[in-house]
Amino acid sequence: MPSQLxxxxxxxxxxAIVRWMLEEVDADYAIVPIDFEAGDNRKPDFLAINPMGKLPTLVLDDLTVLTETPAIIAWLADAYPEAGLAPEPGSAERGTYYRWLFFGGTCFEPALTDATMRKDVLPKSSVGWGTYHDVIDTLEIAIGEGPYLLGERFSAADVYIGAELFWAGMFAAPRIAESRVIQDYVARVTNRDAYKRAMAVPDA
Ligand SMILES: N[C@@H](CCC(=O)N[C@@H](CS)C(=O)NCC(=O)O)C(=O)O
Structure with missing residues (x-):
């Protein structure tokens, strides 16, 4: 098990998504608060760690820097196998697990930006996420049978996709609030003790 992160x-x-995952795996972690208003993420000491100036950023005890939410989540799932949140490497289930972790980062995130912020429409065939509606249709199919993306098994992919769908609802993204399938799934995954701890524990 890794030492303090x-x-x-x-x-x-x-x-906040990574904090949920840290709680799921019961990691030992120390929080360094970053105040966006104060510009902490653009100060030289933080940019030396993550030149993107972005959160989440996780630093391991050997000073390895991890960024990008799905990468951090996938690493945590593997580093804390006793939490049982990642299927066996090489198994078919592992493939499905990767599918949804990557889908979150490469399809849902940019599609959500398209739907909520962009005014121009890019050709469906040349952008990796197709259209926002394709993405939502696909996610509804993936979680429709449920209860989770891997069927009966909750995994780290549910942390990422569940949090992103919750977040999309907060941004009033199209088709989120009115989708019974999405709302039931979000309610299911955010009812977990680790999620509640992540949202409740003090920040420092
Ligand atoms: N690709 C990154 C995106 C990280 C990101 O955009 N984080 C935002 C907050 S949600 C941020 O740190 N914004 C501050 C800034 O860019 O100044 C991930 O998946 O973690």
Whole structure:
């Protein structure tokens, strides 16, 4: 099991997803609060760690820096196998697990940006996420049978996709609030004790 992790965190960011995952695996982590208003993420000491100036950022005890929410989540699932949140490497289930972790980062995230912020429409065939509606249709199929992306088994992919769907609802993204399938799934995954701990524990 890894020793203490250093977690650069702001609750109003994707770092909240990683905090949920840290609680799922019962990791030992120390929070370094990052105040966006104060520009902490653009200060030289933070940029030396993550030149993108973004959260989440997780630093391991050997000073390896991890960024990108799905990468951090996948690493944590493997580093804490006793939590049982990642299927066996090489198994078919592992493939499905990767599918949804990558789908979150490469399809859902940019499609959500398209749907909520962009005015121009890019050709469906040349962008990796197709269209927002394709993405939502696909996710509804994936979670429709449920209860989780891997069927009966809750995994780290549910942490990422569940949190992103919750987040999309907060941004009033199209088709989220009115989708019974999505709302039931979000309610199911956010009812977990680790999620409640991540949202409740003090920030430092
Ligand atoms: N690709 C990154 C995106 C990280 C990201 O955009 N984080 C935002 C907060 S949710 C951030 O740190 N924004 C501050 C800034 O860019 O100044 C991930 O998946 O973790």
């Amino acid at each position: 250093t977690f650069y965190y702001n609750p109003m960011s994707r770092a």
